[in-house]
Each structure stands twice: as C-alpha cells, then as structure tokens.
Amino acid sequence: xxxxxxxxxxxxxxxxxxxxxxxxxxxAVANAAERLEKAGFHQVAEVDEWDGTSGxxxxxxxxxxxxxxxxxxxxxxxxxxxxxxxxDSPNLRVKxxxxxxxxxxxxxxxxxxxxxxxxTWLDRDLGLSGRVTLADGSHRLVHxxxxxxxxxxxxxxxxxxxxxxxxxxxxxxxxxxxxxxxEVAEGDLITFVAEETGIPAGDIKGWDLMVHSIEAPAYxxxxxxxLAGPRMDNLLSVHAGTAALAxxxxxxxxxxxxxVLAAFDxxxxxxxxxxGADGPLLxxxxxxxxxxxxxxxxxxxxxxxxxxxxxxxxxHAVHPNYSxxxxxxxxxxxNGGPILKVNVNQRYATDGSGRAVFAAACERAGVPxxxxxxxxxxxxxxxxxxxxxxxxxxxxxxxxxxxxxxHSARELCGAEDPYLLANALxxxxxx
Numbered sequence: 174x175x176x177x178x179x180x181x182x183x184x185x186x187x188x189x190x191x192x193x194x195x196x197x198x199x200x201a202v203a204n205a206a207e208r209l210e211k212a213g214f215h216q217v218a219e220v221d222e223w224d225g226t227s228g229x230x231x232x233x234x235x236x237x238x239x240x241x242x243x244x245x246x247x248x249x250x251x252x253x254x255x256x257x258x259x260x261d262s263p264n265l266r267v268k269x270x271x272x273x274x275x276x277x278x279x280x281x282x283x284x285x286x287x288x289x290x291x292x293t294w295l296d297r298d299l300g301l302s303g304r305v306t307l308a309d310g311s312h313r314l315v316h317x318x319x320x321x322x323x324x325x326x327x328x329x330x331x332x333x334x335x336x337x338x339x340x341x342x343x344x345x346x347x348x349x350x351x352x353x354x355x356e357v358a359e360g361d362l363i364t365f366v367a368e369e370t371g372i373p374a375g376d377i378k379g380w381d382l383m384v385h386s387i388e389a390p391a392y393x394x395x396x397x398x399x400l401a402g403p404r405m406d407n408l409l410s411v412h413a414g415t416a417a418l419a420x421x422x423x424x425x426x427x428x429x430x431x432x433v434l435a436a437f438d439x440x441x442x443x444x445x446x447x448x449g450a451d452g453p454l455l456x457x458x459x460x461x462x463x464x465x466x467x468x469x470x471x472x473x474x475x476x477x478x479x480x481x482x483x484x485x486x487x488x489h490a491v492h493p494n495y496s497x498x499x500x501x502x503x504x505x506x507x508n509g510g511p512i513l514k515v516n517v518n519q520r521y522a523t524d525g526s527g528r529a530v531f532a533a534a535c536e537r538a539g540v541p542x543x544x545x546x547x548x549x550x551x552x553x554x555x556x557x558x559x560x561x562x563x564x565x566x567x568x569x570x571x572x573x574x575x576x577x578x579x580h581s582a583r584e585l586c587g588a589e590d591p592y593l594l595a596n597a598l599x600x601x602x603x604x
Contacts, residue, residue: 181592184416185588188400188412189389191408192390192404196318196403198237198260200316201236201411202235202436203233205436206233206240208419209229209231209419212418214230214242214419214422216233217231223465224465227245227246229241229243229422230243234447236260237454238260238434239433239434241458242428244431248472249467249468250463252479253431253459253476253477254430254481254482255435255455255561256417256418256433256598257482257561257569258410258411258435258437258484259407259411259486259557260437260438262287262406263286263287264286264287264294264384264385265284265285265348266383266384267284267303267382267383268282268284272358274356279352279361280349280350282349283350285348291342293582294384294386295326297388299324299385299387300320301321301384302383303315305370305377305379305381306377306378306379306381307372307377308376313372318387320387321352322351323350324350324351325351350384366382386403388403392588399586399587400586401585402584405584405586406580406584407487407573410574411436412595414598415434415436416599417599417601418433418434430479430602432602459473480568482569483534483598484522484558484569484571485511485572485573485594486514487573488514489505489576489579490506490576500549506587507586508587508590510543511543511573513542513543513545514556514572514573515544515546516546519559521553521558522558522569522570523569523570526568540593574587
C-alpha cells in the first residue's frame, strides 16, 4: 500500500459522527448536503430552470440526494462518473395509526421495513426519528435520541425451548415496542413528537417515522481495528461517496468527466419509488444537466454511453463461525480493502471491463482490494447496480466494504475500510 492510502483514523471518526446524526434517510441526505455545501455546492430545485454554469450542485428529494460537479470547460457530451449508494436501512417503521397497547402497556404499532434481522431489535434501547409533514407541505426532521422504546423478549422461563429450538418471532405479534404504562390514547405519539419538535400538534398532517438504536458507534477489539455501529449498510458508502465527491470538486485536478453522487432511498425493499434507483430521478437529473449546457438528445446519448457508475454497497466478510456459507475461494476480510462484487446472473452488474476500471482506481489510490462472489448453494443479494445499468444503459460496477451482521440493528466492519473505500472512490471520480 502506498502512503496515499495510509489509514486516517479521522475519516472513521467522522463516519461515526455521520452514523450517529443520520438515524433516518432524511437525516442522511441533510447531513450529506451540509457537507457538500461546505465544499462549495449549492442546492437547485427541480421545479426551477437550471443553468449550465460550472460548479457543484445537488438535488434533494425525500430520502435521496443527487449531487454533481461540472468542471470548467465541460461540454454537453462530457460523460459522468457516478458513485451510487442508498440511504435506507432495514428497521421498524411507525404505522399510520401508531397508538396501540395491551394489558396496561402503551405501545407503538410498527411495520417491518426491509429484510431486517428481527432478533437484533429485541431488548435494545430505541429512539424515534424521521420527519413530519406540516399543513403547508413543508417537512421537519425528528430525532429523539434517548431511550424511548423497547421490544422486550419473552423470558426464558416462559419459553424453555428457545435455546434448543431457536427463537421464532411473529412480525405482527412479537415486534411491537413498548413505551409506557396506562391507557392507550389516540394521538399520543404525534402529540409527543409535536412537543419534542416545538410544532403545534394540529400542524402535523403526515409522518414518516421509524425507530433506531441509540447505542453509539464504537471501535471494537483488542487493538480497536474493528468498527461496530448502526446503518453501515449503506450509510458507510453514502459517507464515503460524499467525501469523495467533495475531494474531487476541490482537489484542483483536471477532471475527465463530471463526478456524481447518487444516493437513493428504498433500496432495501426493491428501489421502486420516486426516490429509488428504479425511478427516473437519476436519469432526469443527468439529462437536465446535459440540456442546461446547451446539449441535444445526441449529446445526452453520447454522455450516457461514456458514463461509468460504481455502485457502492456493503458485502459479506467471511464469518468465522459459518465459513461453510461462503464461497471457499473468496473470503473477504475486514481491513483488506473494498470488495469487487461479481455475480454472473446479474445480481451484481460487474463484468471484466468493470473489474479493470475498479482495479485501476484502487491502484491509483494505493488501495488494496478483494473479490466477492456467493457460494453457489446460497442465494445472492442484489443492489442498485443492475437497476442503474438496465434503466439508464450505464456501465456499472458493484463494489463495497465487507461487513459482518448485515441487516442487524448493529453491524461490524474493519475500521480502516471506510477510509480505503473513500480513497478508491476519489480516484475513480478523478480518473
């Protein structure tokens, strides 16, 4: 490894702060936007007319952010270099009528979001986050970061077979958090949220709320070479992509393309939404940028044909207690650098050409990298990569960081890998 990629603990410290202050997709995009504004970017509204001036711009829509930097001299047909990621994580989300309870307990009705590991939400102190929508259509972020809710597990004395037969959880009956004692009263939760945010309860007309673990990220291990924390799938990539885009925009180098960060919502449930990768948001933003620079449809086609995307999402590190579940010849390890994710059935979009692009970026950055492929006997997950490639005709490569406990309320990665990923992404955007 060259000196350019020597571990910077400051980057991982900053990631820990980003995870803590981003309990929901809405917070994640607000935090990413704030960091980009410090690098000279400014927000543009989708309903306004755009101009073709150079510089950094970004669009926010719900839990998604698309940001791009147009270098001086970029033509309408200049291709893009995109870092793709997603802002959402599996969790428990508040139902439209939230106030419920039984046997003298006050509870909050929740819906299971994404493929979460249900047991990891048991007996864990939970806060409340998300956003509320006001009568005028504006939004206000909500972040109650204290022990407010808990999903209590049944005591072993009342289920003697749990350790022998395994824990069996019913999503409807067993995952409802408690948050107090007494009679259930309609409107209690929203009244509480109104008090916490300083908004009159009558002004709140809608909400997108969820629970989050309040336990802070932490270095782990004898030598603190590991990082434990929430929502690393996939805020680790959002944070790295934001840092890489800011570095590319302020690095003073001549850029061969237009660097882009595309962080979508709803990846964990299929990406089919107006803020998901399977929606038109990315294509619309890129096209409007071409047209704002005086381009034609021909320029748009040329730009897209030369565009490259790195879809950055977490992947599986080899698990020491379940190594038989992994492909025998591919055992990604924490702190071994980012992983190149391959699946010939197009669950990942990587091909040989993509491998060459990724390897070249890592080489320029002095970053080691690893290969990941699934065991043939195990189903393979997927990402925004194949969706981006198919929807927009953009060459896409799937990469990420190897972690343990994916989709848990608390995941684990190597403490060096976030920094190594950010270096590789920066080299890609600048290369």
